[in-house]
Amino acid sequence: MKIGIIGSGYIGGTLGRHWAKAGHEVMFSSRNPEALQQMAEAIGAQVGHVQSAARFGEIILLAVPFGVIPDLVSAIGTLDGKILIDATNPYPQRDGDVAQQVIDDATQTATGYVASQFNGAKTVKAFNSIYFKVLAEQAFQSGSNRIAVQVASDDAAAKQTVMQLIADIGLAPQDIGSLNDSSIFEPGAPLYNQNLKIGDAEAKLSQLST
Numbered sequence: 001m002k003i004g005i006i007g008s009g010y011i012g013g014t015l016g017r018h019w020a021k022a023g024h025e026v027m028f029s030s031r032n033p034e035a036l037q038q039m040a041e042a043i044g045a046q047v048g049h050v051q052s053a054a055r056f057g058e059i060i061l062l063a064v065p066f067g068v069i070p071d072l073v074s075a076i077g078t079l080d081g082k083i084l085i086d087a088t089n090p091y092p093q094r095d096g097d098v099a100q101q102v103i104d105d106a107t108q109t110a111t112g113y114v115a116s117q118f119n120g121a122k123t124v125k126a127f128n129s130i131y132f133k134v135l136a137e138q139a140f141q142s143g144s145n146r147i148a149v150q151v152a153s154d155d156a157a158a159k160q161t162v163m164q165l166i167a168d169i170g171l172a173p174q175d176i177g178s179l180n181d182s183s184i185f186e187p188g189a190p191l192y193n194q195n196l197k198i199g200d201a202e203a204k205l206s207q208l209s210t
Contacts, residue, residue: 001165004057005029006050006072008036010132011087012063018139018169020045029053050075054082059161062114063087063127066102067095073117080120083158085165086111087127089187109183111152122158125182126151126166126173134195140170148174148201150191152182172198174205184208 001024005016008028020026026045028036033047040047046056054060054076064072066088090099090110102113115123127135129150138147149166151173153159163173176184176191185191190208194201 001025001161002056002058003027003165004053004055004060005063006053006060006076007063007065007087009063011127011130011135012061013039014132014136015061015063015087015127015169016045017043018135019165021140022168024165024168027053027056051077054079057082059083059085059165060121061085061087061127065095066090066099066110069114069117070098076118078120079118082121083155083161084114084118084121084123085127085162086114086123086125088114089128091187109180110186111182112179115154115179122153122155123179124151124153124155124158124162125179125185126162129185129192129194131193131195135171142170144197144199146170146172146198148172148194148196148198150174150176150182150185150201152176152179152185154179172201174198174201176205 003024003026005012005028016026016028020043028047029050030036036047090102092100102110111125149171166173
């Protein structure tokens with residue numbers, strides 16, 4: 001599949017490399033694309049500005065600081081019909097008022113806010129709750145050794161597509177449910193940054209559900 005990476009840092013850069021290794025077409029993006037050119041060429045990926053990556057991808061990975069989302073919406077425009085993987089987290093100390101307002105709003109999750117900003121996209125929450133070093137070092141495992149990646153979406157088909165992308169890089173997708181259910185793996189929640197193998201992650205989810 002064609003995957004556009006918006007935010008090519010620890011999470012976005014690592015996932016882009018993994019997906020390229022797994023045979024997907026990847027375009028990294030940056031305000032300074034030239035800085036990524038050597039890395040992209042080494043793995044057979046492309047690089048461009050944010051708008052280019054948004055046009056390129058059937059699937060868009062959003063892995064940027066939460067505070068820049070309003071500006072990105074203006075820069076990118078519509079993502080109608082595309083799958084948007086939301087890997088962001090709101091940290092008020094880093095992201096300012098927009099993050100604090102979202103945290104204080106009891107009517108929606110953080111990814112619910114993201115979905116409302118990119119209204120035409122099929123939003124799937126994933127990869128926000130895994131530590132980047134675990135993502136870098138423990139991908140491409142098999143069976144019970146796979147690290148769980150929590151996934152939530154209101155679009156069943158989009159969720160299945162993202163779950164397959166997770167499986168493609170030797171991680172274990174853990175279906176949490178709808179976007180509202182994603183609150184269980186947002187910062188401070190029980191499944192956030194646990195980095196559990198899939199069996200342990202399922203056991204913990206079962207405990208939380210009782």
